Amino acid sequence: SRHRRIVIAPVPLTPPKSPFAFDLIAEAGRLRFLGHQQLLEIQERFREQGLPTIPLRTIQRLTDRFVLYHTATHLESLPRLREALEEFGGYVLVLDGTGAAGKMTLVLTDDDDSGGTGWVLLAAPIAEESVVRVTPHLERLKRGLGPPVTGISDQSAGLRDSFRGVFPGVYLLLCQFHVLRSIGESLAGKRYARFKSEVERSGVKRALRSLVQRLRRARGKCREARQTLMWVEEILAWEVETHGRTFPFVWSALEFYGRCEKVGGALEAVLHRPGRRANGSPYLQLEKALQRLRAPAKRGARLTRDLPALRERWGWFERTRRVLGYRNGPVPLSPKGTLSEEALERGRRRQDWLEGKIEEEVGEKSRSSVTWELHRLLRGVRRSCGSSREELFAPNVVAQVNGKQVVRH
Incomplete structure (x- = not known):
């Protein structure tokens, strides 16, 4: 006669000198870092699974150990x-x-805009973006993965010098997001910060939100109530229409003020029509x-004085964005992943056009301190784009993917 078949579950693998198996460590790490749960929530989850109450300090050690094991596994799997890849x-x-x-x-990833994976290849804590701190991590990546097709970074000298030292001869592109962010922050400057503060302190947003709530509760059916509600909702819609x-x-402050101006002009035209209205x-x-x-007069004067200067600066920022091919649409903000040779040449011509327009603007003489400030900022934009010309529109790099030639960047 045959013996009865017995299936015995394998003994869980346990790290040396540890009372907790790998599967519990993995579950603690999964709940903490993928489930975004707090230590108390993890403790309760384990209790629901029939485990004894594990101290919070022990759960913290389990999650720390998970990170170490995860890092070691990743490095061994390069x-x-x-x-x-x-x-x-x-x-x-x-x-x-x-x-x-x-x-x-320091986060090193594979770019997904150009047809890559978007995977995090390596991440490590560093004290600063210096050659001494960054180079060892790039060398480790080079040993495990070989040289990249190309590289992308911001304007950090430490990152760029480290890359060129470890991967000589490999194209290093300049991230358009960081370039534009730097230009936008420079053009806005303290003037925009002051303008935004004045708009916030005016209390107009609070008054409009209160008004829209009253109008919605009242559910007025007269034409005046419906029109007012539509105008207020149009002003407050700026928060949604920025798409994150x-x-x-x-x-945002400039956009909000512009909408208030537009509605205010339409409202003034209506109020100038003949006819009496109740105070409420x-x-x-x-x-x-x-x-x-x-109001008050001093604050209103500052807003009125700063508005035209900020609108002119915003116009220059938008010109720069269009020249770099950056679409200012819903998040994520990004250019087209790869460009044809014709598109690259068109981008270079646009860059020449922008530099020419800036040259015309700064060449005009003026006694206005506002204009002098704008010219100083535009010279900075020209230097930023001019010094990075080849890195913003570098030649395409072609790679073999499944026997086909594909432009990776």
Whole structure:
């Protein structure tokens, strides 16, 4: 007779000198870093699974150990990662340092805009973006993955010098996002910060939000109430219509003020029509709210003085954005991943056009301090674009993907 078949579950693998198996460590790490759960929530989840109550300090150690094991596994798997990246024609290395000086993280990823994977290839804490701190990590990446197809970074000298030292002869492009962000912040400057502060202090946003709530509760059916509600909602819609863009890719205070101006002009035309209105009519309530941008006199004067200067600066920022081919649409903000040779040449011609327009502007003499300030900022824009000309529109790099030639950047 045959013996009865017995299936015995394997003994869970356990790290040396540890009472907790690898599967529990993996579950703790998954809940903490992928499930974004707090230590108390993880403790409760384990209790629901029939485990005894694990101290919070022990759960913290389990998650710390998960990070160490995960990092070790990733570094040991670099040869396999290299094989996977070769199916995409190699990798385009994006270098970025996040965080404040002293507590930064160097993140090295494969660019996904140019047909890559978007995978994080290596991440490591660094004290600063210097050659001494960054070079060892790039050398480790080179040993495991080989040289990249090309590289992309911001204007950090430490990142760029490290890349050129470890990967000589490999194209290093300049990230358009960081270039534009730097230009936008420079053009906005303290003048925009002051303008935004004055708009916020005026209280007009609070007054308009209060008014729209009253109008919605009242559900007025008269034409005046409906029109007022439509105007107020049009002003407040600026928050939604920015599509998640942040400063300096949208100057929210300038956009808000412009909408108030537009509605205020339409409202003034209506109020000048003959006919009497009650003191509490929707039109007069809206007019009272918008008047906060003009009072008190000193604040209103500052807003009126800064407005034309900021609009001119925003116009220059938009010209620069269009020249670099950067679409200012919904997040994520990004240019087209790859450009044809014709598009690259067109981009270079646009860059020449922008530099010519800036030359014309700064060549005009003026006694206005506002104009002098604008000319100084535009010279900075010209230097930023001119010094990075070849890195903003570099020649395409072609890679082999499944036997086909594909432009990776």
